[in-house]
Structure formats: structure tokens, C-alpha cells
Amino acid sequence: MRTRTPHRPPVLGLRENAAQFTLLVAVNALVGGMVGQQQTVLPLLAEDEFGLTGYTFIFTYVAAFGITKAIANYFAGTFSDRYGRKPVLLAGWLFAVPVPLMLILAPNWGWVVAANVLLGINQGLTWSTTVVMKIDLVGPAKRGLAMGLNEAAGYGAVAVSSLLAGYLAEQHGLRPAPFLLGLAYTAIALVLSGVFVRETRDHARLEAAAHTQRSDGLHDHLHADLTNRQIAVETSFTEPALASASHAGLVNNLNFGLSWGLFPLLFATADLAPAQIGLLFALYPGVWGAGQLVTGALSDRIGRKHLITAGMAVQAAALALIAASTGFTGWAVGAVLLGAGTSMVYPTLLAVVGDVAHPQWRGRAVGIYRVWRDSGYAVGAILGGIVADVLGLHAAVWAAATVSAAAALLVALRMYETHPRPTPSDSRHRSLPDRDDHLPTSHGA
Template sequence: MVGQQQTVLPLLAEREFGLSGYTFIFTYVVAFGVTKAAANYVAGTWSDRYGRKPVLIIGWLFALPVPLMLIWAPSWGWVVAANVLLGINQGLTWSTTVIMKIDLVGPRQRGLAMGLNEAAGYGAVAVTSLAAGYLAAQYGLRPAPFLLGVSYTALALGLSTLAVRETRDHARAEAAGHLPRADGRHDHLHSELNSRHVFTQTSFREPALSSASQAGLVNNLNFGLSWGLFPLLFASAGLSVDRIAVLFSLYPAVWGFGQLFTGALSDRWGRKHLITAGMLTQATALAVIALADTFALWALGATLLGAGTAMVYPTLLATIGDVAHPAWRGRAVGIYRVWRDLGYAVGALMGGVVADLWELRTAVWVASAISVISALVVAIKMYETHHRPTTSSAPEGASDG
């Protein structure tokens, strides 16, 4: 659903709606990011209270009008409104799938589970970005690229209703057998935290949770900036729509495929150093993109950006699962995703303002510098959260933070 519009909407803004200010063009990314962030919080709270499956189904109902609104939009306001609905859809559905996989897999392979989940999602973003770009080049910017979304919504709603099973009882069973870490690291994070305390621990107070939240925000700041800015940067060099689609699909393709391995690696090597290295790799990639002016160098930068994101994305989610108690895990995941997905809005606004005041490349340099700062925060503040039991006979809950 996201991939169908990433290549097309920035070009649609310029060519069909005559928008020229970068900040104004990026309003659709801001609308998506803010509403997705809010929906993440609701998804976490409702999934703990009412169960996971109802939230998943409700989320897909919000997606039904999105592709039709994009096809028929007579003004840019319709595009922004469609992205509000898309943000609600993504917040409810993707948060719920994350929580469900953490429920199902148990403590030892959270990284692998998150890698599989995010690989499926961002692999689909890459394929659809490429397909939408091809359809736009062959048949025009509307309606062909957005017909993909019509079929995706119908398929997802059918699968969610008929094939998906409720997983909340798995979390309850894990909570009943939960044992604290042997090092006493999480003794203050008991099962009775209310929603306000979960928010403060995840956002500010608990070192690993708060470090993950800021790194997630910066990661999606880079994604939000790329969503609104990269197609315009590439088009400024005279690249065709289909070549822009190839470049734009490289980032989520490497990101998606890489997570098949990086999530599992975090189960073996630990979380902290993979996150730090991933943020530094993103900073390097953005510097390459800012310096480049050819298709080959931009492809290299997009590939590096995807690799850095693959190192970070599933590992941050696994970190939240390591630390959060099963009784309030859904809320912690939702709050982490609030901060992470606010990065869409922050990146789009920052990119638009900086590009309007200076130029497109300056905005990319600013994002690179922010990524370096984020890596330093993780390196200094976060501790290693993937805590293995000392003996093979230790109960499974003993490895859970």
C-alpha cells in the first residue's frame, strides 16, 4: 500500500497539481507519519485490551478507500486525506502483526521473527515501487499504479478475516511463566505498570527502550525524507520515471531482503552493536547520495541505505520485545512505533524546509549528520538486551527481559 505511491506521488504533485514548494509537496508524508504514529499507540493499547485480530481487521477496513481517492483526487487535499487513512491503516495493521509475531516466537528468536516480518513488508514496498513506476511510465501517473492498491486491500482484508488466528493467549502464557533476568537489570519493570508508566519508560527513562525509540525515529526520518525528496532529486538530473523507480526500489529491496539475515544475526551477536553500525551505515549512504550525480552512484547510495536500515529495523523491535514485560508488551511496541513513525513527519518537514531554504542535497547532508548523532546515543546509552540463559536447562522465560 505504501509502495504504490512512493515513486508516483511526488511526480504527481509537480506535474498534475502544479506544486513547486518542497515543504508543501511533503505534506502527504507528514499526514501519513502523524496519523500512523497515533494509530500505533491505539493499536498497542487495543491489542492488549481486546486482542490482536480485531485490531488487524479494523485497520484493513480503513485502507479500502485509499487507492480510489488517489485515482480520483481532484485536488492535493484529497491526496493528503488519503494518506491520513493510509496512516491509520498502517499503524493498526503493522503494529498488530509485529505484536503477534513476538507473541508466537518466544524470547530466543525475536530477531528472526522481526526480520521475517519486516522483510515481507519492505520487500513488498520494493516490488510495488518498481511495479508502480513501470505502470506510470507505460500508462501514465493515474489510474494504473493505484489499481495495485485495490487488489492488495481486498487480499489483505480476506486473509485477516479468514486465515489469521488470535495470539494474545500466547503472551498471557508467557507472562504466567515469566522470570526476571539473573542480573536484576529489569527488576523495576514489573507486570503492573499502567499506560502512563509504560509511556515514560519506553520514551525517556529506561535506557534501552528510550535509545531504541530515538534510533527508530531517526531511521524513519531518513525514510520520510527519501520518500518525498529522492524522486525529485533524481528527476532534477533528468532521469526517467522508470529509472527513478529502479533507484527508489533498491532501498526497500535491500532493506527487505537484508532483514532475513540481520534479525537472526541479532539473536546470535546481540542488538546494540548491530544498531550502532546500522545507523553509521545509513549516515555514510546519505553522504554518498548527497555527493552523487549519476545513476550508478545513486544506486550505490540506495543500496547502502537499505543495508544500514536492515541492520537496524528488526533489531530495534527485538530490543523492545527483550525488555518489555509480556503483560504490557503490546503497549510498549505501540509507543516505540509512535516515536519511530513520527520520523516520517519529522523527515518530510525537515527535508522540505531545508530544501526550500537551501537545496535538496543540503537536506540529505543534514539527515546524514543526524544519523551519526543517533548512532552515538545508542553506543553510549544502550546496554545489550539479548540476555541468554547461562544453562540450556534454564526456563525459556529466563532469557526474557
């Protein structure tokens, strides 16, 4: 009779879960690659092959992507708490399968918009789930580092794929070559997610068993049994750190959504080649991605609030420089600064949500935060399109700079420092209690 191998109880920690964490980093790089394959190409495709000239109309694909991604984020959080993380991750990749084919075969702009609806669902389900899974695995001590690695992989892949797509478009035309990247990414991701990724909900359960409230009483009302409505209200409006993070996240992605639809058109006014436009566009997510390798870990050392405030202010200055420039050099410097400011903000906002949200409803809180954040794609695309149509491309960038400066001020005034201070007695190496044991959800300070 064969002896059953005992189930290995989960432990928290980056080193203890290095193999699964690395695998999830790779999966998230593929998620980012799905966006990068089209960012350089689609605005050029809109003008060259479909004859679209109105900026607002061209930006419809960004708005469609942002709206569906925001909605998918909510369901990703809710379903990952209810059914587990891995099924949601797999479902997200299934939505990606038709996207490259639709972009290759699109006979009209409606197909492009429909493909971006599916891409938004893919991005919302997969990226949200990989975020939650990494937070589950590492525990509180290295949360900023974990988010920095996650977002660096995703946006580094956006940059690399933007460069590759620009090169392929210049060498082989706008279709189909750039979108063959997406077919390869999807196939690889389905194998990795289906065969090798493991469920992480037990890690969240372990952290919940040892959860403690802040000694200052700020989180006393954030107990384990909040309803979905209460979680949404706290994350969106009531809880100062969660709400500030949600609103700053919206502005951050407003800038990204505006840049996605507008920057290639702005850069094209200087008669730059597609490869040069691809390079300019890649600088922003490239610096953003690489910078997060530093800023995520830095937030574990110095805290979250001041890094977020400074990052939004740097973004405002970068956008002002891009708006005031008319050639490659100014735009390149502005793109680098914009990437640096975004790298200071992006993983740190996710770490804030992980700091404040109870492990029992962390997936839902991350999902709601990402609803706010990814609504910024649509807001940026629509705002950018309207202002560009009425006042011009440079005016649209000035508008984004003003909004970013206001977001920096809001965080400075409202957010408190959320970073937990680990103690020697932290529960990093505790193993999961038996399922029959009583699992307290919080302890007094």
C-alpha cells in the same frame, strides 16, 4: 450428541506456529505493498498534475501519513492488549479500503493528503499488530529472526510495489494504473485477516506465566502491572534500552520519510525516466527488506546493541554519498548502502523492545516505540522540505546524514545489550496453564 473438540493449548516457537506465522508474514507484505504503490508516483503527480513546486508543500502528504501512523501505533498497542490482536488487524484493513480510490479520483492535493491520513491509520494498526502477533507466537528464543522475517516481507513488498508502480506509470500514466495495486492488496488482506488469522493473546499469556527477570537487576522495576503512563515514560525516556531504541527509530524513519518525499525529486534533476527513478527508489527498501532476513537472525546470535550502532553509522555514510552524488551510479550505490544500514537497525530495534517489555504490556510498549519511530516520517518530511526550500535538495540529505551519525553515537553510549540468553530449561514447549491457576508474572533471578 456431538463431542466438542478440545481446545489445543498454545505453544511458543517459530516451527510450532509455522502456518500462522507464514500467514502473518504474507499479511504484512500486503501492508507494505500499500505504501509502495504510491511512493514513486505521488511526488511526480504533485508536479505534473497539480503543479506543486514547493518542497515543503509537496511533503505534506508524508507528514500527514507519519503523524496519523504514529498516533495509530499507540492505539494499536493499547487496543491489542485490551481487546485482542485480530480485531485491531481487521479494523486497520477497513481503513485502507478508500485509499486507492481517493488517489485515483483526487481532484486536488487535499484529497491526496486525506488519503494518506487513512493510509497512516491503516499502517499503524496493521503493521503494529502483525509485529506483536509474531512476537507472541515465537517466544524469546527467535525474536530477532521473527522480526527480520516480518520487516523483510513488509519492505520487500514496498520495493516490489515501487517497481511495479513506476513501470505502470511509465506504460499507462500516473493514474489510475499504479493505484489498482492497492485495491487488489486490500481485498486479499481482508480475506486473509478475517478468515484465516487467529488470535495470539494466549501465547503472550503463556510467556508471561514463565517470565523471569534479568539476573543483573536491570529490569526489576519493569513488572507486569505498570500503568499506561509508566509504560510510556519508560519506553520514551527512562529505561535506557527502550528509550535509545525509540530515539534511534525516529531517526531511522526520518531518513525514510525524507527519502520518500525528496529522493524522487532529487533523482529527477538528472532527467531520469520514471522507471529509472522507480528502480533507484526500490533499491533502498529492496536491500533493506532482503537484508533483514540475515540481520534479524544475526542479532539472535551476536546481540542487538552493536548491530544497531553500526547500522545507524552506515546510514549516515550512505546519506553522505547520496548528497555528494549527481547521477545514477552514485545514487544507486548510496541507496544500496542506506538499505543495508537500515536492515541492520530495523528488526533489531523491535527485538530490543520485545526483549525488555514485559509480555503483559508488550503491545503497548511496541505501540509507543512505533509512535516515536513513525513520528520520524513527519520530522523527515518537514525538515527535508524546509532545508530543501532554503538550501537545496543536496543540503537536506546532508542534514539527515548528520542526524544519523548523532543517533549512532547515542546508541553506543546509552543502550545496553538486551538479548536474552536462552537456557535448556526455556519454556518453549510449555502449554498454557488452566485459567483458574495462579499465573506468576515474574520470578526472581
